[in-house]
Amino acid sequence: MSNTNFDQVTQQFESMFFGPARAYAAMSLDYSEKLMAAQFDAAKAYSDLGISQARAALNVKDAEGLRTYVEGQQKVAKDVGERVKADAEKVVAMNQEVAQQAQKLTEETVKTASKAATTATKSTTK
Template sequence: MSNATLDQATQQFESLFFAPARSYAALSLDYTEKLLAAQFDAVKAYSDVSLSQARAALDIKDAEGLRSYVEGQQKAAQDLSERLKDDAEKVVAMNQEFVQKSQKLAEDNLKAASKSTTKTTAK
């Protein structure tokens, strides 16, 4: 096998297998990073609310404090519910973006493979 043939085979193998695998791995890694960041952000927000409510419970000293605490609980529950909805929407959007980019990547790789195969068979 000559060097030119070996170089051509290496180039085809790179363009058909390694480059698409690296592109998909990079896309997956970016998605994972975004998902983990969203999860850490959500956990931090939920933890902050929980700790805040626990501290507020410690401050109850009378009936008025209890009333205030219960009102605060209702507000916290409402805010948490809204946050959960927003977080779920964010994750759904990230999933849709990942699927779209994955499909585009697969289509591009299929076109490139088809073009490469056509070139190889023409030679």
């Protein structure tokens, strides 16, 4: 096999296999990083909320304090519900973005493979 043929085969493997595999791995790594950051952010927020609520409960010393604490729980429940909804929407948006990127990558890979196959067919018929 001559150097030219070897270079051509190497280029075809790069464009059809290795390049797309690296692009997909990079996309997956970016997604994992974003997902972990979102999870850490949510865990921190929920932990902070739990600690603040425990401190508020410890500060209850009389009936008025208990009434204020219980009334505050309604707001806390509403805030937690909104936070959970926002966190879920964020993850759904990230998943949709990754799906679109994967589809685009697949389409590009198919185009490249088709082009390479056409080129290879033309060069072998010459």
